[in-house]
Amino acid sequence: MTRRVVITGIGVLAPGGIGTTAFWNLLSSGRTATRGITLFDPAPFRSRVAAEVDFHPERHGLTSLEVRRMDRAAQFGVVATREALADSGLDLAAFDPYRIGIAMGTGVGAISGLDTAYRVASDEGRIAQVDHMYAPGHLYDHFVPSSFATEVAWAVGAEGPSTVVSTGCTSGIDSVAHAVDLIREGSADIMITGATDAPISPLTLACFDAIKATTALNEEPETASRPFDATRKGFVLGEGAAAFVLEELGAARRRGAHVYAEIAGYASRSSAFHMTGLRPDGREMAEAITVALDEARLDPGDLDYVNAHGSGTRQNDLHETAAYKLALGPHAHRTPVSSVKSMIGHSLGSVGSMEIAASVLAMEHHVVPPTANLRTPDPECDLDYVPLVARDHRTDAVLTVSSGFGGFQSAMVLARPDRRTA
Structure with missing residues:
Protein backbone atom coordinates (compact mmCIF):
# COMPACT_ATOMS: atom_id res chain seq x y z
CA MET A 1 0.00 0.00 0.00
CA ARG A 255 1.10 10.49 17.92
CA GLY A 256 -2.01 12.72 17.91
CA ALA A 257 -0.54 15.30 15.55
CA HIS A 258 -2.64 18.02 13.96
CA VAL A 259 -2.88 17.06 10.29
CA TYR A 260 -3.24 20.11 8.08
CA ALA A 261 -3.64 18.31 4.76
CA GLU A 262 -2.64 15.30 2.73
CA ILE A 263 -0.49 15.85 -0.33
CA ALA A 264 -2.78 13.83 -2.52
CA GLY A 265 -1.54 14.38 -6.06
CA TYR A 266 1.24 15.99 -8.06
CA ALA A 267 2.44 16.23 -11.63
CA SER A 268 4.88 18.32 -13.63
CA ARG A 269 5.06 18.93 -17.36
CA SER A 270 7.10 21.08 -19.73
CA SER A 271 6.12 22.63 -23.05
CA ALA A 272 9.67 22.59 -24.51
CA PHE A 273 8.35 25.64 -26.38
CA HIS A 274 10.28 28.79 -25.49
CA MET A 275 12.74 30.05 -22.89
CA THR A 276 10.26 32.59 -21.48
CA GLY A 277 7.12 32.20 -23.61
CA LEU A 278 4.00 30.11 -23.02
CA ARG A 279 1.63 28.38 -25.39
CA PRO A 280 -1.67 30.27 -25.28
CA ASP A 281 -3.77 27.08 -25.06
CA GLY A 282 -2.32 26.11 -21.66
CA ARG A 283 -2.17 22.46 -22.68
CA GLU A 284 0.91 21.48 -20.66
CA MET A 285 -0.45 23.04 -17.45
CA ALA A 286 -3.80 21.37 -18.10
CA GLU A 287 -2.04 18.02 -18.47
CA ALA A 288 -0.22 18.49 -15.15
CA ILE A 289 -3.52 19.37 -13.44
CA THR A 290 -5.30 16.34 -14.89
CA VAL A 291 -2.56 13.92 -13.84
CA ALA A 292 -2.37 15.42 -10.33
CA LEU A 293 -6.16 15.02 -9.94
CA ASP A 294 -5.96 11.44 -11.19
CA GLU A 295 -3.27 10.61 -8.63
CA ALA A 296 -5.42 12.19 -5.92
CA ARG A 297 -8.42 10.17 -7.15
CA LEU A 298 -10.48 13.35 -7.32
CA ASP A 299 -12.63 14.79 -10.07
CA PRO A 300 -12.52 18.45 -11.16
CA GLY A 301 -15.84 18.98 -9.38
CA ASP A 302 -14.25 17.88 -6.08
CA LEU A 303 -12.00 20.95 -6.01
CA ASP A 304 -13.11 23.74 -3.69
CA TYR A 305 -10.42 26.29 -4.56
CA VAL A 306 -7.58 26.87 -7.03
CA ASN A 307 -4.52 28.76 -5.84
CA ALA A 308 -3.29 30.24 -9.11
CA HIS A 309 0.24 31.01 -10.22
CA GLY A 310 -1.19 34.44 -11.07
CA SER A 311 2.04 36.30 -11.69
CA GLY A 312 0.43 39.39 -13.19
CA THR A 313 1.71 39.16 -16.76
CA ARG A 314 -0.82 39.05 -19.58
CA GLN A 315 0.83 36.00 -21.14
CA ASN A 316 0.63 33.98 -17.93
CA ASP A 317 -2.90 35.06 -17.04
CA LEU A 318 -4.28 33.98 -20.42
CA HIS A 319 -2.29 30.73 -20.35
CA GLU A 320 -3.64 29.84 -16.89
CA THR A 321 -7.22 30.72 -17.71
CA ALA A 322 -7.08 28.47 -20.77
CA ALA A 323 -5.48 25.66 -18.75
CA TYR A 324 -8.19 25.69 -16.08
CA LYS A 325 -10.93 25.59 -18.70
CA LEU A 326 -9.22 22.71 -20.48
CA ALA A 327 -8.48 20.64 -17.36
CA LEU A 328 -11.55 21.36 -15.22
CA GLY A 329 -14.20 21.73 -17.93
CA PRO A 330 -17.45 23.32 -16.72
CA HIS A 331 -16.19 23.29 -13.14
CA ALA A 332 -13.58 25.94 -14.06
CA HIS A 333 -16.36 28.55 -13.96
CA ARG A 334 -17.73 27.25 -10.64
CA THR A 335 -14.48 27.02 -8.67
CA PRO A 336 -13.00 30.07 -6.87
CA VAL A 337 -9.51 30.96 -8.11
CA SER A 338 -7.16 33.56 -6.64
CA SER A 339 -3.56 34.74 -6.71
CA VAL A 340 -1.78 35.57 -3.46
CA LYS A 341 1.05 37.11 -5.51
CA SER A 342 -1.21 40.15 -5.65
CA MET A 343 -0.28 40.62 -1.97
CA ILE A 344 3.18 39.07 -1.47
CA GLY A 345 4.71 39.44 -4.93
CA HIS A 346 6.57 36.76 -6.87
CA SER A 347 9.54 35.34 -4.95
CA LEU A 348 10.52 33.06 -7.86
CA GLY A 349 11.40 29.55 -6.63
CA SER A 350 10.11 29.92 -3.09
CA VAL A 351 6.65 31.22 -3.90
CA GLY A 352 5.31 27.76 -4.79
CA SER A 353 5.89 26.64 -1.19
CA MET A 354 4.40 29.88 0.14
CA GLU A 355 1.34 29.17 -2.01
CA ILE A 356 1.12 25.63 -0.61
CA ALA A 357 1.07 27.25 2.84
CA ALA A 358 -1.65 29.67 1.70
CA SER A 359 -3.69 26.76 0.29
CA VAL A 360 -3.39 24.72 3.49
CA LEU A 361 -4.38 27.73 5.60
CA ALA A 362 -7.37 28.32 3.34
CA MET A 363 -8.41 24.74 4.15
CA GLU A 364 -7.72 25.29 7.83
CA HIS A 365 -9.95 28.38 8.05
CA HIS A 366 -12.43 27.66 5.23
CA VAL A 367 -11.60 31.03 3.73
CA VAL A 368 -10.46 31.70 0.17
CA PRO A 369 -7.92 34.58 0.06
CA PRO A 370 -8.65 37.23 -2.55
CA THR A 371 -6.87 38.49 -5.62
CA ALA A 372 -6.00 41.98 -4.39
CA ASN A 373 -6.02 44.89 -6.84
CA LEU A 374 -8.39 43.13 -9.24
CA ARG A 375 -10.57 46.15 -10.03
CA THR A 376 -10.70 46.03 -13.83
CA PRO A 377 -11.08 42.38 -14.80
CA ASP A 378 -9.52 41.34 -18.08
CA PRO A 379 -12.48 40.13 -20.18
CA GLU A 380 -10.30 37.29 -21.49
CA CYS A 381 -9.80 36.07 -17.90
CA ASP A 382 -13.42 35.27 -17.24
CA LEU A 383 -13.26 32.86 -14.29
CA ASP A 384 -14.13 33.56 -10.64
CA TYR A 385 -10.88 35.19 -9.58
CA VAL A 386 -12.22 36.34 -6.12
CA PRO A 387 -11.54 40.06 -6.44
CA LEU A 388 -10.42 42.24 -3.54
CA VAL A 389 -12.14 40.54 -0.58
CA ALA A 390 -11.62 37.13 1.01
CA ARG A 391 -14.55 34.73 0.84
CA ASP A 392 -15.90 32.29 3.41
CA HIS A 393 -16.04 29.00 1.56
CA ARG A 394 -15.97 25.33 2.57
CA THR A 395 -12.51 24.24 1.43
CA ASP A 396 -11.57 20.58 1.68
CA ALA A 397 -9.60 20.06 -1.54
CA VAL A 398 -7.31 22.60 -3.20
CA LEU A 399 -5.32 22.71 -6.42
CA THR A 400 -2.18 24.86 -6.41
CA VAL A 401 -0.08 25.44 -9.53
CA SER A 402 3.24 26.98 -10.52
CA SER A 403 4.57 28.05 -13.90
CA GLY A 404 8.23 28.67 -14.71
CA PHE A 405 10.52 29.88 -17.46
CA GLY A 406 11.41 27.11 -19.87
CA GLY A 407 7.78 25.98 -19.98
CA PHE A 408 7.76 24.16 -16.62
CA GLN A 409 4.27 23.60 -15.21
CA SER A 410 3.63 21.90 -11.85
CA ALA A 411 0.35 21.11 -10.12
CA MET A 412 -0.33 19.78 -6.64
CA VAL A 413 -3.59 18.67 -5.02
CA LEU A 414 -4.02 19.06 -1.26
CA ALA A 415 -6.97 17.43 0.49
CA ARG A 416 -8.28 16.51 3.89
CA PRO A 417 -7.36 12.85 4.43
CA ASP A 418 -10.97 11.82 4.94
CA ARG A 419 -11.87 13.39 1.59
CA ARG A 420 -10.08 10.52 -0.17
CA THR A 421 -10.35 6.75 -0.06
CA ALA A 422 -7.35 4.80 1.17
Whole structure:
Protein backbone atom coordinates (compact mmCIF):
# COMPACT_ATOMS: atom_id res chain seq x y z
CA MET A 1 0.00 0.00 0.00
CA THR A 2 1.29 3.48 -0.88
CA ARG A 3 2.22 5.50 2.19
CA ARG A 4 -0.01 8.56 2.51
CA VAL A 5 1.93 11.73 3.29
CA VAL A 6 0.58 14.65 5.29
CA ILE A 7 1.66 18.09 6.47
CA THR A 8 1.90 18.40 10.25
CA GLY A 9 3.97 21.58 10.60
CA ILE A 10 4.11 24.91 8.76
CA GLY A 11 6.55 27.80 8.97
CA VAL A 12 6.37 30.95 6.84
CA LEU A 13 8.58 33.99 6.50
CA ALA A 14 6.87 36.43 4.14
CA PRO A 15 6.49 40.06 3.19
CA GLY A 16 4.09 41.76 5.57
CA GLY A 17 5.07 39.77 8.64
CA ILE A 18 7.16 36.93 10.06
CA GLY A 19 5.40 33.69 10.91
CA THR A 20 2.38 31.74 9.74
CA THR A 21 -0.13 33.81 11.70
CA ALA A 22 1.08 37.11 10.24
CA PHE A 23 1.11 35.55 6.77
CA TRP A 24 -2.50 34.40 7.02
CA ASN A 25 -3.66 37.69 8.55
CA LEU A 26 -2.22 39.54 5.55
CA LEU A 27 -3.79 37.20 2.99
CA SER A 28 -7.22 36.94 4.61
CA SER A 29 -7.47 40.72 4.99
CA GLY A 30 -6.58 41.36 1.36
CA ARG A 31 -3.75 43.72 2.32
CA THR A 32 -0.67 44.07 0.13
CA ALA A 33 2.98 44.04 1.19
CA THR A 34 4.35 45.55 -2.02
CA ARG A 35 6.27 48.81 -1.70
CA GLY A 36 9.16 50.81 -3.08
CA ILE A 37 12.47 48.95 -2.77
CA THR A 38 14.45 49.79 0.37
CA LEU A 39 17.16 47.08 0.32
CA PHE A 40 19.27 49.13 -2.14
CA ASP A 41 18.92 52.22 -4.33
CA PRO A 42 16.58 51.19 -7.16
CA ALA A 43 16.84 54.49 -9.04
CA PRO A 44 18.76 53.08 -12.06
CA PHE A 45 16.12 50.44 -12.78
CA ARG A 46 12.89 50.38 -14.76
CA SER A 47 10.99 48.52 -12.02
CA ARG A 48 11.54 49.95 -8.55
CA VAL A 49 8.93 48.14 -6.45
CA ALA A 50 9.06 44.82 -4.60
CA ALA A 51 7.57 42.83 -1.71
CA GLU A 52 10.34 42.86 0.89
CA VAL A 53 10.54 40.95 4.16
CA ASP A 54 11.30 43.10 7.21
CA PHE A 55 13.79 40.63 8.63
CA HIS A 56 16.23 41.00 11.52
CA PRO A 57 17.96 37.61 11.85
CA GLU A 58 19.21 38.09 15.40
CA ARG A 59 15.62 38.59 16.60
CA HIS A 60 14.78 35.15 15.26
CA GLY A 61 17.51 33.23 17.03
CA LEU A 62 20.34 33.34 14.50
CA THR A 63 23.79 33.93 15.95
CA SER A 64 26.20 36.49 14.55
CA LEU A 65 28.31 33.61 13.20
CA GLU A 66 25.28 32.16 11.37
CA VAL A 67 24.38 35.55 9.96
CA ARG A 68 27.91 36.01 8.64
CA ARG A 69 28.00 32.52 7.13
CA MET A 70 24.55 32.29 5.59
CA ASP A 71 23.07 34.10 2.63
CA ARG A 72 19.79 35.92 3.31
CA ALA A 73 17.79 33.14 1.62
CA ALA A 74 19.47 30.47 3.77
CA GLN A 75 18.60 32.49 6.87
CA PHE A 76 14.97 32.63 5.71
CA GLY A 77 14.93 28.85 5.24
CA VAL A 78 16.33 28.08 8.68
CA VAL A 79 13.94 30.43 10.48
CA ALA A 80 10.91 29.05 8.60
CA THR A 81 12.06 25.50 9.37
CA ARG A 82 12.31 26.18 13.08
CA GLU A 83 8.72 27.47 13.11
CA ALA A 84 7.47 24.45 11.14
CA LEU A 85 9.21 22.03 13.49
CA ALA A 86 7.82 23.75 16.59
CA ASP A 87 4.36 23.74 15.01
CA SER A 88 4.54 20.01 14.32
CA GLY A 89 5.23 19.13 17.95
CA LEU A 90 7.87 16.61 16.87
CA ASP A 91 10.89 15.90 19.04
CA LEU A 92 13.39 14.93 16.36
CA ALA A 93 15.81 13.71 19.02
CA ALA A 94 13.50 10.72 19.45
CA PHE A 95 13.96 9.69 15.81
CA ASP A 96 16.78 7.98 13.97
CA PRO A 97 18.56 10.94 12.31
CA TYR A 98 19.18 8.80 9.22
CA ARG A 99 15.38 8.63 8.74
CA ILE A 100 15.01 12.43 8.70
CA GLY A 101 15.49 14.05 5.30
CA ILE A 102 15.67 17.51 3.75
CA ALA A 103 14.32 18.71 0.39
CA MET A 104 14.59 22.46 -0.12
CA GLY A 105 13.69 24.39 -3.24
CA THR A 106 15.17 27.60 -4.60
CA GLY A 107 14.97 29.42 -7.88
CA VAL A 108 18.08 31.61 -7.82
CA GLY A 109 20.06 30.31 -4.84
CA ALA A 110 22.22 32.75 -2.88
CA ILE A 111 21.85 35.55 -5.41
CA SER A 112 21.86 38.36 -2.85
CA GLY A 113 25.12 37.11 -1.34
CA LEU A 114 26.69 36.64 -4.76
CA ASP A 115 25.61 40.10 -5.85
CA THR A 116 27.11 41.68 -2.74
CA ALA A 117 30.34 39.69 -3.06
CA TYR A 118 30.80 40.67 -6.69
CA ARG A 119 30.21 44.35 -5.99
CA VAL A 120 32.83 44.26 -3.22
CA ALA A 121 35.41 42.26 -5.17
CA SER A 122 34.95 44.37 -8.34
CA ASP A 123 34.87 47.73 -6.54
CA GLU A 124 31.24 48.26 -7.60
CA GLY A 125 31.94 46.93 -11.09
CA ARG A 126 34.93 49.17 -11.81
CA ILE A 127 37.47 46.32 -11.84
CA ALA A 128 37.12 43.77 -14.64
CA GLN A 129 39.64 41.27 -13.23
CA VAL A 130 38.56 40.94 -9.65
CA ASP A 131 40.91 40.20 -6.79
CA HIS A 132 39.62 37.09 -5.00
CA MET A 133 41.30 38.23 -1.80
CA TYR A 134 38.50 40.77 -1.37
CA ALA A 135 35.78 38.12 -1.60
CA PRO A 136 34.07 36.96 1.62
CA GLY A 137 35.28 33.72 3.13
CA HIS A 138 31.94 31.93 2.71
CA LEU A 139 31.54 32.77 -0.98
CA TYR A 140 31.80 29.10 -1.99
CA ASP A 141 28.67 28.31 0.01
CA HIS A 142 26.87 31.06 -1.89
CA PHE A 143 27.90 29.56 -5.21
CA VAL A 144 26.55 26.12 -4.27
CA PRO A 145 22.77 26.04 -3.73
CA SER A 146 23.09 22.73 -1.87
CA SER A 147 24.33 24.79 1.08
CA PHE A 148 20.65 25.63 1.76
CA ALA A 149 19.85 21.99 2.49
CA THR A 150 23.04 21.72 4.52
CA GLU A 151 22.08 24.64 6.74
CA VAL A 152 18.57 23.27 7.35
CA ALA A 153 19.97 19.78 8.05
CA TRP A 154 22.41 21.20 10.59
CA ALA A 155 19.61 23.21 12.22
CA VAL A 156 17.44 20.13 12.85
CA GLY A 157 20.02 17.36 13.10
CA ALA A 158 18.88 15.52 9.97
CA GLU A 159 21.26 12.92 8.51
CA GLY A 160 18.97 11.28 5.93
CA PRO A 161 18.43 12.16 2.24
CA SER A 162 19.27 15.80 1.60
CA THR A 163 18.80 17.71 -1.62
CA VAL A 164 18.02 21.07 -3.22
CA VAL A 165 15.51 21.21 -6.05
CA SER A 166 15.99 24.13 -8.42
CA THR A 167 13.51 24.15 -11.30
CA GLY A 168 12.96 27.87 -11.56
CA CYS A 169 9.57 29.17 -10.46
CA THR A 170 8.17 25.66 -9.91
CA SER A 171 10.87 24.81 -7.34
CA GLY A 172 8.61 25.38 -4.33
CA ILE A 173 6.11 22.75 -5.47
CA ASP A 174 8.65 20.34 -6.95
CA SER A 175 10.76 20.21 -3.75
CA VAL A 176 7.71 19.23 -1.67
CA ALA A 177 6.76 16.59 -4.23
CA HIS A 178 10.28 15.14 -4.03
CA ALA A 179 9.97 14.96 -0.24
CA VAL A 180 6.66 13.13 -0.59
CA ASP A 181 8.28 10.58 -2.89
CA LEU A 182 11.06 9.89 -0.38
CA ILE A 183 8.53 9.08 2.34
CA ARG A 184 6.35 7.02 0.01
CA GLU A 185 9.27 4.90 -1.15
CA GLY A 186 10.46 4.33 2.44
CA SER A 187 13.70 6.32 2.27
CA ALA A 188 12.64 8.63 5.11
CA ASP A 189 10.04 8.83 7.87
CA ILE A 190 10.20 12.59 8.41
CA MET A 191 10.92 15.17 5.72
CA ILE A 192 11.64 18.84 6.24
CA THR A 193 10.79 20.54 2.97
CA GLY A 194 9.78 23.82 1.37
CA ALA A 195 11.63 26.56 -0.47
CA THR A 196 13.43 29.85 0.07
CA ASP A 197 14.53 32.74 -2.12
CA ALA A 198 15.78 36.28 -1.55
CA PRO A 199 16.08 37.55 -5.13
CA ILE A 200 15.57 41.28 -4.56
CA SER A 201 19.00 42.41 -5.72
CA PRO A 202 20.37 44.72 -8.43
CA LEU A 203 21.41 41.73 -10.55
CA THR A 204 17.94 40.14 -10.50
CA LEU A 205 16.21 43.43 -11.11
CA ALA A 206 18.44 44.16 -14.11
CA CYS A 207 17.70 40.76 -15.64
CA PHE A 208 13.93 41.16 -15.43
CA ASP A 209 14.15 44.79 -16.54
CA ALA A 210 15.84 43.60 -19.73
CA ILE A 211 12.83 41.49 -20.76
CA LYS A 212 10.25 43.89 -19.26
CA ALA A 213 8.71 41.14 -17.14
CA THR A 214 8.46 43.20 -13.94
CA THR A 215 6.01 46.03 -13.42
CA ALA A 216 6.72 49.67 -14.18
CA LEU A 217 3.91 50.89 -11.90
CA ASN A 218 6.44 52.56 -9.60
CA GLU A 219 4.14 55.37 -8.49
CA GLU A 220 1.57 52.89 -7.17
CA PRO A 221 3.62 50.27 -5.30
CA GLU A 222 0.79 49.06 -3.05
CA THR A 223 -1.36 48.15 -6.06
CA ALA A 224 1.37 47.31 -8.55
CA SER A 225 0.76 43.54 -8.52
CA ARG A 226 -2.45 43.04 -10.53
CA PRO A 227 -3.01 39.45 -11.64
CA PHE A 228 -5.92 38.94 -14.06
CA ASP A 229 -6.51 42.71 -14.20
CA ALA A 230 -6.65 44.53 -17.54
CA THR A 231 -4.33 47.27 -16.20
CA ARG A 232 -1.50 44.95 -15.15
CA LYS A 233 2.04 45.82 -16.24
CA GLY A 234 4.05 42.78 -15.10
CA PHE A 235 4.91 41.01 -11.87
CA VAL A 236 6.29 42.44 -8.63
CA LEU A 237 9.44 40.78 -7.33
CA GLY A 238 9.17 39.32 -3.83
CA GLU A 239 11.13 37.25 -1.34
CA GLY A 240 10.45 34.80 1.47
CA ALA A 241 10.32 31.16 2.53
CA ALA A 242 7.93 28.45 3.61
CA ALA A 243 8.82 25.17 5.31
CA PHE A 244 6.81 22.07 6.12
CA VAL A 245 7.12 18.95 8.24
CA LEU A 246 5.88 15.91 6.33
CA GLU A 247 5.21 12.46 7.75
CA GLU A 248 3.20 9.35 7.02
CA LEU A 249 -0.51 9.68 7.85
CA GLY A 250 -0.70 6.68 10.18
CA ALA A 251 2.32 7.79 12.18
CA ALA A 252 0.94 11.31 12.50
CA ARG A 253 -2.38 10.01 13.78
CA ARG A 254 -0.75 7.64 16.26
CA ARG A 255 1.10 10.49 17.92
CA GLY A 256 -2.01 12.72 17.91
CA ALA A 257 -0.54 15.30 15.55
CA HIS A 258 -2.64 18.02 13.96
CA VAL A 259 -2.88 17.06 10.29
CA TYR A 260 -3.24 20.11 8.08
CA ALA A 261 -3.64 18.31 4.76
CA GLU A 262 -2.64 15.30 2.73
CA ILE A 263 -0.49 15.85 -0.33
CA ALA A 264 -2.78 13.83 -2.52
CA GLY A 265 -1.54 14.38 -6.06
CA TYR A 266 1.24 15.99 -8.06
CA ALA A 267 2.44 16.23 -11.63
CA SER A 268 4.88 18.32 -13.63
CA ARG A 269 5.06 18.93 -17.36
CA SER A 270 7.10 21.08 -19.73
CA SER A 271 6.12 22.63 -23.05
CA ALA A 272 9.67 22.59 -24.51
CA PHE A 273 8.35 25.64 -26.38
CA HIS A 274 10.28 28.79 -25.49
CA MET A 275 12.74 30.05 -22.89
CA THR A 276 10.26 32.59 -21.48
CA GLY A 277 7.12 32.20 -23.61
CA LEU A 278 4.00 30.11 -23.02
CA ARG A 279 1.63 28.38 -25.39
CA PRO A 280 -1.67 30.27 -25.28
CA ASP A 281 -3.77 27.08 -25.06
CA GLY A 282 -2.32 26.11 -21.66
CA ARG A 283 -2.17 22.46 -22.68
CA GLU A 284 0.91 21.48 -20.66
CA MET A 285 -0.45 23.04 -17.45
CA ALA A 286 -3.80 21.37 -18.10
CA GLU A 287 -2.04 18.02 -18.47
CA ALA A 288 -0.22 18.49 -15.15
CA ILE A 289 -3.52 19.37 -13.44
CA THR A 290 -5.30 16.34 -14.89
CA VAL A 291 -2.56 13.92 -13.84
CA ALA A 292 -2.37 15.42 -10.33
CA LEU A 293 -6.16 15.02 -9.94
CA ASP A 294 -5.96 11.44 -11.19
CA GLU A 295 -3.27 10.61 -8.63
CA ALA A 296 -5.42 12.19 -5.92
CA ARG A 297 -8.42 10.17 -7.15
CA LEU A 298 -10.48 13.35 -7.32
CA ASP A 299 -12.63 14.79 -10.07
CA PRO A 300 -12.52 18.45 -11.16
CA GLY A 301 -15.84 18.98 -9.38
CA ASP A 302 -14.25 17.88 -6.08
CA LEU A 303 -12.00 20.95 -6.01
CA ASP A 304 -13.11 23.74 -3.69
CA TYR A 305 -10.42 26.29 -4.56
CA VAL A 306 -7.58 26.87 -7.03
CA ASN A 307 -4.52 28.76 -5.84
CA ALA A 308 -3.29 30.24 -9.11
CA HIS A 309 0.24 31.01 -10.22
CA GLY A 310 -1.19 34.44 -11.07
CA SER A 311 2.04 36.30 -11.69
CA GLY A 312 0.43 39.39 -13.19
CA THR A 313 1.71 39.16 -16.76
CA ARG A 314 -0.82 39.05 -19.58
CA GLN A 315 0.83 36.00 -21.14
CA ASN A 316 0.63 33.98 -17.93
CA ASP A 317 -2.90 35.06 -17.04
CA LEU A 318 -4.28 33.98 -20.42
CA HIS A 319 -2.29 30.73 -20.35
CA GLU A 320 -3.64 29.84 -16.89
CA THR A 321 -7.22 30.72 -17.71
CA ALA A 322 -7.08 28.47 -20.77
CA ALA A 323 -5.48 25.66 -18.75
CA TYR A 324 -8.19 25.69 -16.08
CA LYS A 325 -10.93 25.59 -18.70
CA LEU A 326 -9.22 22.71 -20.48
CA ALA A 327 -8.48 20.64 -17.36
CA LEU A 328 -11.55 21.36 -15.22
CA GLY A 329 -14.20 21.73 -17.93
CA PRO A 330 -17.45 23.32 -16.72
CA HIS A 331 -16.19 23.29 -13.14
CA ALA A 332 -13.58 25.94 -14.06
CA HIS A 333 -16.36 28.55 -13.96
CA ARG A 334 -17.73 27.25 -10.64
CA THR A 335 -14.48 27.02 -8.67
CA PRO A 336 -13.00 30.07 -6.87
CA VAL A 337 -9.51 30.96 -8.11
CA SER A 338 -7.16 33.56 -6.64
CA SER A 339 -3.56 34.74 -6.71
CA VAL A 340 -1.78 35.57 -3.46
CA LYS A 341 1.05 37.11 -5.51
CA SER A 342 -1.21 40.15 -5.65
CA MET A 343 -0.28 40.62 -1.97
CA ILE A 344 3.18 39.07 -1.47
CA GLY A 345 4.71 39.44 -4.93
CA HIS A 346 6.57 36.76 -6.87
CA SER A 347 9.54 35.34 -4.95
CA LEU A 348 10.52 33.06 -7.86
CA GLY A 349 11.40 29.55 -6.63
CA SER A 350 10.11 29.92 -3.09
CA VAL A 351 6.65 31.22 -3.90
CA GLY A 352 5.31 27.76 -4.79
CA SER A 353 5.89 26.64 -1.19
CA MET A 354 4.40 29.88 0.14
CA GLU A 355 1.34 29.17 -2.01
CA ILE A 356 1.12 25.63 -0.61
CA ALA A 357 1.07 27.25 2.84
CA ALA A 358 -1.65 29.67 1.70
CA SER A 359 -3.69 26.76 0.29
CA VAL A 360 -3.39 24.72 3.49
CA LEU A 361 -4.38 27.73 5.60
CA ALA A 362 -7.37 28.32 3.34
CA MET A 363 -8.41 24.74 4.15
CA GLU A 364 -7.72 25.29 7.83
CA HIS A 365 -9.95 28.38 8.05
CA HIS A 366 -12.43 27.66 5.23
CA VAL A 367 -11.60 31.03 3.73
CA VAL A 368 -10.46 31.70 0.17
CA PRO A 369 -7.92 34.58 0.06
CA PRO A 370 -8.65 37.23 -2.55
CA THR A 371 -6.87 38.49 -5.62
CA ALA A 372 -6.00 41.98 -4.39
CA ASN A 373 -6.02 44.89 -6.84
CA LEU A 374 -8.39 43.13 -9.24
CA ARG A 375 -10.57 46.15 -10.03
CA THR A 376 -10.70 46.03 -13.83
CA PRO A 377 -11.08 42.38 -14.80
CA ASP A 378 -9.52 41.34 -18.08
CA PRO A 379 -12.48 40.13 -20.18
CA GLU A 380 -10.30 37.29 -21.49
CA CYS A 381 -9.80 36.07 -17.90
CA ASP A 382 -13.42 35.27 -17.24
CA LEU A 383 -13.26 32.86 -14.29
CA ASP A 384 -14.13 33.56 -10.64
CA TYR A 385 -10.88 35.19 -9.58
CA VAL A 386 -12.22 36.34 -6.12
CA PRO A 387 -11.54 40.06 -6.44
CA LEU A 388 -10.42 42.24 -3.54
CA VAL A 389 -12.14 40.54 -0.58
CA ALA A 390 -11.62 37.13 1.01
CA ARG A 391 -14.55 34.73 0.84
CA ASP A 392 -15.90 32.29 3.41
CA HIS A 393 -16.04 29.00 1.56
CA ARG A 394 -15.97 25.33 2.57
CA THR A 395 -12.51 24.24 1.43
CA ASP A 396 -11.57 20.58 1.68
CA ALA A 397 -9.60 20.06 -1.54
CA VAL A 398 -7.31 22.60 -3.20
CA LEU A 399 -5.32 22.71 -6.42
CA THR A 400 -2.18 24.86 -6.41
CA VAL A 401 -0.08 25.44 -9.53
CA SER A 402 3.24 26.98 -10.52
CA SER A 403 4.57 28.05 -13.90
CA GLY A 404 8.23 28.67 -14.71
CA PHE A 405 10.52 29.88 -17.46
CA GLY A 406 11.41 27.11 -19.87
CA GLY A 407 7.78 25.98 -19.98
CA PHE A 408 7.76 24.16 -16.62
CA GLN A 409 4.27 23.60 -15.21
CA SER A 410 3.63 21.90 -11.85
CA ALA A 411 0.35 21.11 -10.12
CA MET A 412 -0.33 19.78 -6.64
CA VAL A 413 -3.59 18.67 -5.02
CA LEU A 414 -4.02 19.06 -1.26
CA ALA A 415 -6.97 17.43 0.49
CA ARG A 416 -8.28 16.51 3.89
CA PRO A 417 -7.36 12.85 4.43
CA ASP A 418 -10.97 11.82 4.94
CA ARG A 419 -11.87 13.39 1.59
CA ARG A 420 -10.08 10.52 -0.17
CA THR A 421 -10.35 6.75 -0.06
CA ALA A 422 -7.35 4.80 1.17
